[in-house]
Amino acid sequence: MTAQTKTDAWTADRDHLLHPYTDFSTFREEGSQVIESASGMHVIDSEGNKLLDGIGGLWCVNIGHGRKEMAETIAEQVMKMQYYNPFGHSTNVPASMLGAKLAELAPGDLNHVYYTCGGSTANDAAIRLVHFYFDQLGQHRKKKIISRANAYHGATYVAASLTGIHGTKMGFDRIGEDFIHHVSAANLYEKPDGWSDADYCDYLVREFDARIQQxxxxxxxxxxxxxxxGAGGVLVAPDGYHRRMWEVCQKYDMLYIADEVVTAFGRLGEWFASDALYDYQPDIMVCAKGLSSGYIPLGATLLSTRVYDVIAQPQCEGGVLSMGLTYFGHPVACAAALKNIEIMERENILEHVREVGPYLQESAKSLMNLPIVGDVRGSHLMLGVDLVKDKGTKEAIGDGVGEKIFQGCLKRGVIVRPVGDRMIVSPPLIISKEECDEIVAAISGAIKDYLADEGA
Incomplete structure (x- = not known):
């Protein structure tokens, strides 16, 4: 990239793009970091810096950047057929074959697929289909959805309302307050003193049951x-939590929606985590991100036979399922997803995650020796590091320290993600143990530099 091109890109971005989560207090002056290219585990910025991508793009570049096979598959599908109208009774080969593959990989009877363009729209679709399902059953009052504090479910209007992170709502109108409600997050780090994990799990389940009664x-x-x-803090629930919450749903004839936008397609060493790791069978499962490893936008809402058999009945004479997207089952995106899954199967990436993921978690525990690290938690290739003023009180450190640690990691050639007072790591699934060490060393070094600057 020439100096002029670099300047033009930076200026055009600043002047014309409205980024997700723009900080307008600094954006006009600082602009954006321009990423020019990417390969494998690394991205290269416009200054020529080679950076280890410790966040997998955004939880999504599971097979790594710049895979030639993916480019060839995408190009081949474009030349064969890049798009055709998916409405009504029209389909294409990649969408059909991916639907069959997802049904094969998904647990239980999640055999039916509604395609979207990403995780937010897939969650919106899930809620609309839940409402339609109960309307078809004649249960027209059954509309309320329970989500959790600190949950992240997307940025479209309904998905943003499902999201329980307070900071995402500042200044925005809130919709759906009549039907969207929240219960506590399963945050073991903040459980009351003296409680066991089992005590805390009992409390969360009782709270959920009580909210339904209310x-x-x-x-x-x-x-x-x-x-x-994920974005809410890499919060791992106590053992048995998801199974017991599912059992409460069964008790009250509720549907369980598993948002596996982040966790599906290998991040936890399984195609899907719900049944394999947490022993519950969702009625609806939402996925995106790792479905195509970020090569082409794609999301999917998977429906159980229980749900499908109800919504597949004509609701009236001449009635149709009147929801859909122009890019439903986009052939290029679906072809990319099929190739992505093929690569993951051929290279035994799930098995690799089961080996390297626990290594990352164990290596990261060393960060607990640092005075401002309050908690290190996660599973496999999801890691969260909480920064605190005081380990005893667990008070968040504030004062933009997370951003300073992020910048310190950048100087060491590693990208991590600062979310307030928390550092998040979610690297491509092809990461090596040596690269895990590099990420942990960068975080450690950045924190030590901060402490030295503060005279601590």
């Missing part, structure tokens, strides 16, 4: 939850 069981349609909370 709202009225005949009014509550579904519970939505991530197996492990």
């Amino acid at each position: 709202l009225g069981p005949d009014n509550v349609a579904a519970f939505i939850a991530e197996p492990i909370m």
Whole structure:
């Protein structure tokens, strides 16, 4: 990239793009980091810096950057047929074959697929289909959805309302407050002193049951939850939590929606985590991100036979399922997803994650020796590091320290993700143990530099 091109890109971005989560207090002056190219585990910015991608793009570049096979598959599909109208009774080969593959990989009877363009739209679709499902059953009052504090389910209007992270709502109008409600996050780091994990799990399940009773069981349609909370803090629930929450849903004839946008396709060493790791069978499962490893936008809402058999009945004479997207089952995106899955199977990437993931978690525990690290937690290739003022009180450190640690990691050639007072790591699934060490060393070194600057 020439100096002029670099300047033009930086200026054009600053002047014309509205980024997700733009900080307008600094954006006009600082602009954006321009990423020019990417390969394998690394990206290269416009200054020529080679950076280890410790966040997998955004939880999604599971097979790594710049795979030639993916480019060839995408190009081949474009030349064969890049798009055709998917409405009504029209399909294409990649969408059909990917649907069959997803049904094969998904647990239980999640055999039916509604395609979207990403995780937010897949969650929106899930909620609309839940409401349609109960309407078809004649249960028109059963509309309320229970989500969790600190959950992240997307940025479209309904998905943003499902999201329980307070900071994402500042200044925005809130919709759906009549039907979207929240219970506590399963945050073991903040459980009350003296409680065991089992005590805390009992409390969370009782709270959930009580909220359903408060709202009225005949009014509550579904519970939505991530197996492990991602953007909300890499929160790992106590043992048995998801199974017991699922059992409560069964008790009240509610649907369980598993938001596996982050956790599916290998991040936890399984195609899907719900059944394999947490022993519950969702009625609806949402996926995106790792489905195509970020090569082409694609999301999917998987429906159980229980749900499909109800919504597949004509609701009236001449009636149709009147929801859909122009890019439903986009042939190029679906071809990319099929190739992505083929690569993961051929290279035994799930088995690799089961080996290297625990190594990352164990290596990261060394960060607990640092005075401002309050907690290190996660599973496999999901890792969260909490920064605190005081380990005893667990008070968040604030003062932009997370951003300073992020910048310190960049100087060491590693990208991590600062989310407030928390550092998040979610690398491509092809990461080596040596690269895991590099990430941990960068975080450690950045924190030590900060402490030295503060005279601590």
